[in-house]
Amino acid sequence: MLRARPLDPxxxxxxxxxxxPAxxxxxxxxxxxxxxxxxLVVPFLAVHLAQDLHLAGWAIGLVLGLRTFSxxxxxxxxxxxADRFGVRPMVLLGIAIRVVGFVVLGVASTLAAMIVGVVLVGLAAALFAPAVEAANAAYGRGLEEAGVIRRTELFGIEQMCSRLGxxxxxxLGALLLGVPFEWTAVSAAVLFAGLGVMFARWLPADASTSHDRAGSSSLHEVWRSVLANRGFLVFVALCGVQLLAYNQLYLMLPEQLERATGSQAALGWFFTGSAVLVIVGQAPMVALANRLGHRAAITLGMATIAASFVFPVVAPGPAGLASWVVALHLGQMLMVPPMRDxxxxxxxxRNLGSHFGMLNTVGGMLTLLGSLxxxxxxxxxxxxxxSAAAPWWTLAAVVAAAAVGIWWWMSRARVSRSMSG
Known part of the structure; x- marks a missing residue:
């Protein structure tokens, strides 16, 4: 049994x-x-849709929701x-589709074309992201069994690397606000093309989500292993609410900045500040989660996310928005590593790709409905x-209900390793 490490810088x-390992x-x-x-692209998509294409609020919510749902x-x-055919082909195919999707977004001038672009961008991630995440989870299990690092710590480092990006x-996106959106989108496409070359050259051909099982089960068997796991489905339905909450950064933050300051110029710096917070604070939050145990950490994290939506109501303006963003990320930093474990x-x-994928599928459905x-x-x-507070109180109530549900479910479920952390 690995001992909890002290707060790591x-x-x-x-x-x-x-x-x-490499x-x-x-x-x-x-x-x-x-x-x-x-x-580079997605946080500024709402700005492009509103200011350049002049779409209504429901249309912007639809486009952003479809991006997340797809x-x-x-x-x-x-x-x-990925569970059936292996990680490498899914990663390479997904990256290729993402390149095409960003190019489409760059040249789109109508709502229909924007929908095609965001669906391609989203579908691409649906192919490469769960494959990469599940492979990392499988590697993490092996590293934990070997006494190298806890899997929750590896998930924490993964979050830190993501936030560094x-x-x-x-x-860069903030600096490029004055540049035509199409050039920003094409720049992102070029970056992803480079990533495709990296994975083609250096991702092991036998990389899989469960090393010894890739290709050994039919898709029907893979799906059945997930859909018959009722306790798992309840858990991901409750935890999927955090994805709905987090994705409001792409809809509610631009909207509120415009209302509070008359400009969305500070949008990029809000995302940058929150990323720095995760880089600095993720390791201590993982250590705290390990001390609390998984049930307490996941529930407290979701409750913190719920409370974050109250800050813009009690403190209107940039200060309230900043408090919301900070508390929202603190809640995620606390709950996500033990949730994934x-x-x-x-x-x-087993079949980690489809299990992690189901979490995001449920969260995507909730986000589509929630964004609309x-x-x-x-x-x-x-x-x-x-009233201007109605969207904030609504989200706070929904996320708080999910926190109560998580505590109730985990108090009755028999998941001894995840309970104790």
Whole structure:
């Protein structure tokens, strides 16, 4: 049994990463570059839709929701394909589709074309992201069994690498606000093309989500292993609410910045600041989660996310928005590593791609419905039929209900390793 490590500084976490096996290091580096490309475009998509294409609030919510649904909503299919056929082909195919999707977004001038672009961008991630995440989870299990590092710590380092990419991506995006959107989108496409070359050259041909099982089960068997796991399905339905909450950064943050300051110029710096927070704070939050145990950490993290939506109500303006973003990320930093570890346990460490994919599929469906709902609420605010606080109280109530549900479910479920942390 690995003992919990003391609060690790950022330097120690990245020094640990350098000692890990080469495939794990490749995955961690790709997390940085994936997010640079993603955050060059997606956080500024709402700005482009509103200011350049002049779309209504419901249409912007639809486009953003479809982007998340086509990505997260199709994770189950993408993860299942990785379980069946292996990680490498799914990663390379997904990256190729992402390149095409960003080019389409760059040249699109109508709502229909934007929908095609965001669906391609999302579908691409549904192919490569669950494959990469599940492979890392499988490697993490082996490293933990060998006494090298806890899997929750590896997940924490993964989050830090992802956020390092989000430091650079939004900063570049903010600097490029004056540049035509199409050039930013094409730049992201070029970056992903480079990532495709990296994976083609350095990802092991036998990389798989469960090393000894890739290609050994039919898709029907893979799907049955997930859909028959009722306890797992309840858990991911509750945890999927955090994805709905997090994705409001792409809809509610631009909207509120415009209302509070008359400009969205600070948008990139909000994402950059939150990324720095995760880089600095993720390792201590993983250590705290290990001390609390998985049930308490996941529940407290979700409750913190719920509370974050109250800050813009009680403190309108940039200060309230900053408090929301900080608390939202603190909640995610606390709950996500133990949540992902619990999913591995509930999956029996088998067919990890499809199990992790189901989490994102459920979250994507919730995000699509939630984004449409929030868009409608904002239209009601603009029409004078609702108060400006209505979208925030609604999200706070939904996430709080999920936190209660998680505590209730985990208090009754028999997942001894995930309970104790």
């Amino acid at each position: 950022v330097g120690r976490a990245f020094r640990t990463a350098r000692t890990l 495939p794990v290091r490749l995955i961690l580096v790709s997390m940085i570059l994936f997010n640079i490309g993603f955050y 990505q997260q909503g199709m994770f189950f299919v993408g993860g299942s394909l 989000t430091v650079v991506g939004p900063a 619990t999913i591995g346990v509930l999956a029996g460490e 709902g929030v868009g409608v609420l904002y239209d009601g605010v603009d029409d004078g039929n609702l």
